[in-house]
Amino acid sequence: MTTSTSSPTGESGTPAPSQQPAAPHHWWQIPFWAQVLGALVVGAALGALARSQELDGLTTTLQTIGDTFVTLLRTVVVPLVFFAIVVSIARLREVSNAARLAAQTLLWFAITAAVAVVIGITIGLLTDPGVNTSVSRDAAGDPGTTGSWTDFLTGLVPSNVFGLSGSVDDGGSVSMNFNVLQIVVLGLLVGAAVLKTGEKAEAFLSFAESFLAVVQTVLWWIIRLSPLGTLGLIGTAVATYGWDAVSPLAVFTIDVYVGCAIVLLVVYPVILRLHGLNPLRFYSGAWPALQLAFVSRSSVGTMPVTEYVTTRNLGVPREYASFAVPLGATTKMDGCAAIYPALAAIFVAQFFGIELGLSDYLLIAFVSVVGSAATAGLTGAVVMLTLTLSTLGLPLEGVGLLLAVDPILDMMRTMTNVAGQALVPTIVARREGMLDQAAYDAPREGDPIGRGVPVAA
Numbered sequence: 001m002t003t004s005t006s007s008p009t010g011e012s013g014t015p016a017p018s019q020q021p022a023a024p025h026h027w028w029q030i031p032f033w034a035q036v037l038g039a040l041v042v043g044a045a046l047g048a049l050a051r052s053q054e055l056d057g058l059t060t061t062l063q064t065i066g067d068t069f070v071t072l073l074r075t076v077v078v079p080l081v082f083f084a085i086v087v088s089i090a091r092l093r094e095v096s097n098a099a100r101l102a103a104q105t106l107l108w109f110a111i112t113a114a115v116a117v118v119i120g121i122t123i124g125l126l127t128d129p130g131v132n133t134s135v136s137r138d139a140a141g142d143p144g145t146t147g148s149w150t151d152f153l154t155g156l157v158p159s160n161v162f163g164l165s166g167s168v169d170d171g172g173s174v175s176m177n178f179n180v181l182q183i184v185v186l187g188l189l190v191g192a193a194v195l196k197t198g199e200k201a202e203a204f205l206s207f208a209e210s211f212l213a214v215v216q217t218v219l220w221w222i223i224r225l226s227p228l229g230t231l232g233l234i235g236t237a238v239a240t241y242g243w244d245a246v247s248p249l250a251v252f253t254i255d256v257y258v259g260c261a262i263v264l265l266v267v268y269p270v271i272l273r274l275h276g277l278n279p280l281r282f283y284s285g286a287w288p289a290l291q292l293a294f295v296s297r298s299s300v301g302t303m304p305v306t307e308y309v310t311t312r313n314l315g316v317p318r319e320y321a322s323f324a325v326p327l328g329a330t331t332k333m334d335g336c337a338a339i340y341p342a343l344a345a346i347f348v349a350q351f352f353g354i355e356l357g358l359s360d361y362l363l364i365a366f367v368s369v370v371g372s373a374a375t376a377g378l379t380g381a382v383v384m385l386t387l388t389l390s391t392l393g394l395p396l397e398g399v400g401l402l403l404a405v406d407p408i409l410d411m412m413r414t415m416t417n418v419a420g421q422a423l424v425p426t427i428v429a430r431r432e433g434m435l436d437q438a439a440y441d442a443p444r445e446g447d448p449i450g451r452g453v454p455v456a457a
Contacts, residue, residue, distance in 0.1 A: 035227040036291055043231035043295075047238025062235035066295070069229025072222045073301045076215055080304055082187045083212040084322035089191025090205050091319040097432060104431065105324050108424045109332045110369050115267055116334040116416075117368035120259050120342030121361055129252035129343065130350025184326050219304050226292060226305070233295035237411065249405050252347050256409045259339040260416040268423050275430045281441055285313030286422045293418035297410040302418050303329040310422050315436030316429045324428070328421035333384070335413030335420075338368040341388040348389060348398030360392055367391050 030038075043062070050058040194201040194208075269279035283290070289306040296302060307325040311318045342364050349356050367388050389396055402409075429435040 036230055036288065039227040039231040040234055040291070040295075043233070043235035044238050046231070047235035047240075050235070050239040059236065059239040062232045062239060065232025066229060066234075066236050067232075069222075069225055069232060070296050070298060070301045072225070073296075073304055074298075076219050076222065076304055077300060078183060079211065079215050080219065080307075081183045081326045082190075083208050083215065084307070085184060085187025085326060086191045086194065086208050087205070087212055088319050088322040089188060090194045090208075101320055101428060101432065102323075104428045105327065105424060108428060109328065109420075112263075112267070112271070112420055112424065113332070113334055113338045113369045114365060116259075116263050116338035117342045117365045119262050119267070120339035120368075121346065121364060123255050123259050124343045124346035127251055127255055128350060129249075129255050130347040130352075132251040133249055133347075133351065184330060187326075219308065223288070223305060223308065226288060230291060230295050237295065237407070240407070249402065252343065252402070253405050253409060255343050256340055257412050259343065260335050260412045263334055263339065263416055264419055268419060271423065271427060275427050277426070277430060277440065282314065282423070282426065285309055285440065286419060288313075289418050289422060290415050294411045294415040297407065297414045299329050299333065299414055299417045299421065302414070303421075306418055306421055310425055313439065313442075314422065314426050315439035316425045317434050317436075320429060320434065321425050324425040325421055328424060332421050332424065333413075333417045335416030336410075337384045339416070340409065340413055341368055341385050344385050344398075344402060345388050345392060345394060347402070348394050349392075351398060351401065352395055354394060356392075363392060364388060 046058060046062060049055065050062065194205055268282075272279045272282055286306075286309050289302055289309045292305050293299065293302040299306075303325060306329070307321055310316045310321045310325055316324075345364055346356065348354075349360075385399055385402075386396055389398060426435065426440075
């Protein structure tokens with residue numbers, strides 16, 4: 001008589017699951033969000049070390065790493081935006097409500113900007129940042145860069161087929177820049193031409209789709225470098241800017257951060273809840289773009305990642321996101337074009353002893369809602385601020401008072417901008433019944449970035 005004994009093996013003779021040796025862990029198996037968070041901590045520590053010990057070599061290294069990463073992102077912006085818009089316009093012929101989508105996008109851009117500027121004005125009136133400051137009037141000076149309402153019209157007209165422009169610095173070095181608004185206009189025109197041409201344009205459209213797939217694959221490779229780029233960017237910020245610059249403008253600095261935080265943590269979640277969406281899922285999905293925006297201070301540089309997370313994590317159809325996100329990157333700036341200029345205008349008026357009336361506050365709101373489009377072809381919140389001050393008749397020299405803390409403020413402003421650029425396509429897609437709810441609610445532990453799935457897949 002034989003007795004049967006239990007065996008620790010499965011039917012195939014291999015060890016049972018409980019007996020299998022643990023798989024080795026490698027650094028690339030660490031979840032992507034953990035890589036980024038770790039990079040933030042390490043980068044901040046290295047930046048603090050470089051600042052406290054005056055290690056110029058370490059600061060330079062961190063700056064080189066961060067600048068290189070942003071440059072890589074900016075490199076793919078031109079082909080990504082152009083071909084994404086061309087393809088999206090061509091694909092919109094399959095969408096019956098294309099005009100409605102565009103109208104709703106612009107409407108929600110305006111609604112959220114109006115709410116943000118009201119928050120900025122309210123905080124400014126409650127805290128009096130222009131009175132509660134120790135900054136010297138000697139800091140006032142020429143802002144160097146200004147904005148005007150004619151910039152909108154000139155910015156719409158492409159200067160060349162790539163929307164590129166060059167400049168020469170004092171040392172004779174030539175640098176090339178691109179105007180995202182002009183690239184958007186070019187993409188819209190070519191996309192419309194593809195629709196008008198019809199069958200004869202099918203070969204060009206196939207090429208555009210193939211080229212876009214290649215660019216998106218390259219983008220995925222760059223995105224995988226986000227932890228390294230984050231380390232360099234946050235390390236540079238900590239090493240370069242300290243409390244010495246912030247303390248004279250502490251109230252104004254806190255006002256900007258609090259205003260942006262209210263928009264991020266109150267206004268946007270309320271809007272999401274009103275549309276039946278979980279705010280935590282939104283922020284967990286948009287986090288790769290938000291953290292990059294904070295450390296890079298560039299909506300345009302972050303735009304490829306913003307579009308990526310909007311489609312892959314938040315469930316917005318690519319055909320719509322490839323139109324809405326680039327448009328938002330040029331015209332949707334709740335941090336830089338709503339909260340900041342409202343607070344800054346109040347600061348400058350109070351600092352120079354100029355009374356603002358109800359009409360002035362209404363004018364601030366108007367400029368903030370529509371003015372960001374007028375400065376879309378230029379860079380930096382300084383342009384938007386000078387546009388606001390000149391419209392109100394306030395001294396432009398007041399801009400010089402705020403330049404010392406502008407990089408520190410720009411981190412929070414840019415993160416707020418990018419959050420809005422991802423939010424509006426998400427809620428519009430939800431309102432139109434286009435949102436992939438399964439993708440929106442999906443656990444982030446299996447995020448495609450962490451698994452190594454290319455963007456174009």
